[in-house]
Amino acid sequence: MDEFLHTDRTSGREAAVDLPEDSYLGYLFEPDDPKVARYRGMTYEEFGRDRVSAPFVQDLLAYWKGLYEEPFVGVTSDGVARRGLYPLRPAEADPAPVEAARAALDLLTAAERDRFTYPVDAPEWRAWSNPEFVVHRVGLRLEDLEPDVADAILAVVRASLSPAGWTLVSGAMSLNGYLGELVGLPTVMNDRSYWVSLFGTPSPDGPWGWQLFGHHVAVNFVSVGGRHVIAPVFIGGEPALSDGRPPLFAAREARALELAASLTEEQRADAVVYHSVLDPAMPADRLHPADERHLAGAFRDNRVIPYEGIRATGLTDVQRGLLRGIVEDFHLLLRQPHRDATMADYDAHVDETWFCWYGATDGSQPFYLRIQSPVVLAELDHHAGVWLTNRLPARFHVHTILRLPNGNDYGRAYLEQDTHA
Structure with a gap:
């Protein structure tokens, strides 16, 4: 497929995808490995020209352009984009x-x-x-x-x-x-x-x-x-943690695993859509060599993403609290007054909120989660290595995505209402 994006990351497998027991430091390329050595000393311009000449990247760029x-x-x-979800209340x-x-x-x-x-x-x-x-x-x-x-x-x-x-x-x-x-x-x-x-x-x-x-x-x-x-x-991060630096998403992952582990057998039957991040039951087009399980990444501004998993109405009050905590952590970049206002939008649609999980719920495997409602779409996914050698997803390569569905990415729904725009 490509020297960086091999087929292992998109191939279904019956066996469980176990987490590596070694530190990410055990998955470094040798310094003279051609994958890294060939780029040593290149500027970002030279590296970019080399990468975009690859046939797979050419195809990807053409698709992204469309x-x-x-x-x-x-x-x-x-x-169908729902309107009226984001009334602009000046702050x-x-x-x-x-x-x-x-x-x-x-x-x-x-x-x-x-x-x-x-x-x-x-x-x-x-x-x-x-x-x-x-x-x-x-x-x-x-x-x-x-x-x-x-x-x-x-x-x-x-x-x-x-x-x-x-x-x-x-x-x-x-x-x-x-x-x-x-x-x-x-x-x-x-x-x-x-x-x-x-x-x-x-x-x-x-x-x-x-x-x-x-x-x-x-x-x-x-x-x-x-x-x-x-x-x-x-x-995202590869590695998402390093010696002397705090893990980027430790609190978010811990809360997510707490929620997943709390699911009853009946709840788990709804919430866990696939039992592995490489479950062979996934449709052929569900895994993408660049995005892996992510659906809402770069250039996916108009993607249709059906709800999956368990509806928040099927969770207990404690579980809904954990779910809300994960969503608020995805909104961590907002200053507190704006985060509070955005979480009020989430609360207004909590009964229309869905939570899905791919993988084991006990922390023994890499996982993918998505929380989706009319006003939030949040994804966390564990990926295979690009600059590390792990050919299967691992917890030390993490991607996260946040979007505001139904038209408020880039503040578009607010801009449509603003008299100054």
Whole structure:
């Protein structure tokens, strides 16, 4: 299939997919292995040109191009976007992100500003992706900027996120740098190999936002009437933990496993859709060599994703509390007042919320979970190695995705209601 994306990750197997007993450090390529050695010393530009020439990547990019060019509808469960789910209730404006954005703009040259800024309704919102090679060039690349300018732009990101959200995003970026060091490719993967851009004019009440994306991190922030939206969000890690660094998703996974383990036999029959992340009962098109089990990744803005698993009405109060805790953790990037408002949207549709699980529920195997309602779609998936040698999914390669279905990704449902837009 491809030197990075082998068929083992998409082939059904009757045997259980057991978790590796070794540390991720036992799955490093030898330094002279051609998979990594051939790229050593390349710039990200050279690496990207090499990768996009591969036949599999060419086919993938052509498919993504078609999806990107579709008119935006939003993720739905049945192909019909529901309206009226996101009434815009203006919030008290937070001056910190606006002030940080204006300060960053003041440091840019005229040429940099032209590349950095877009109209608030620009199609480039949908151009983000998460591979380490370049698909679309949107805005500026942090590693190409003077350090003080890159720092100022990252200050916009930090000012827009909750403290815990900034820790998660910056931690994932730092882990990308750590991965580059592990495989000896710091010019391909580092903590600043990310594209950043600004949409609209930073204002306390007018619509504006920013985008940050690159390997294992893609964050879209929008402020409309003072109300913040952070979606779509893609955050991952390979490895998702490292010596001296806290695991990125430990709390989320622990809560998820607590919920899965609490299921009764009857509940488990509904919630567990497949008994393994490589269950041979999966339809032939359910596994994708790049996305594995993920359904709502890059360029999937209009995907139809039917509900699966168990409805929240079939859970106990304690289980629904655990479910809500997982959803809130997916919204961790939002500052508390905005997170509270977004969770109120979730609460309003809790009876329409579904939870599904692939894999064992006792923590002995890698797993996939999805929580889906009219106003949230959250996925967590364990993947096979790309830069590590594990050919089957493992807990040390994690991808997570958050979307706001039925049209509020990129704050679109709010923008349609805003008189300033």
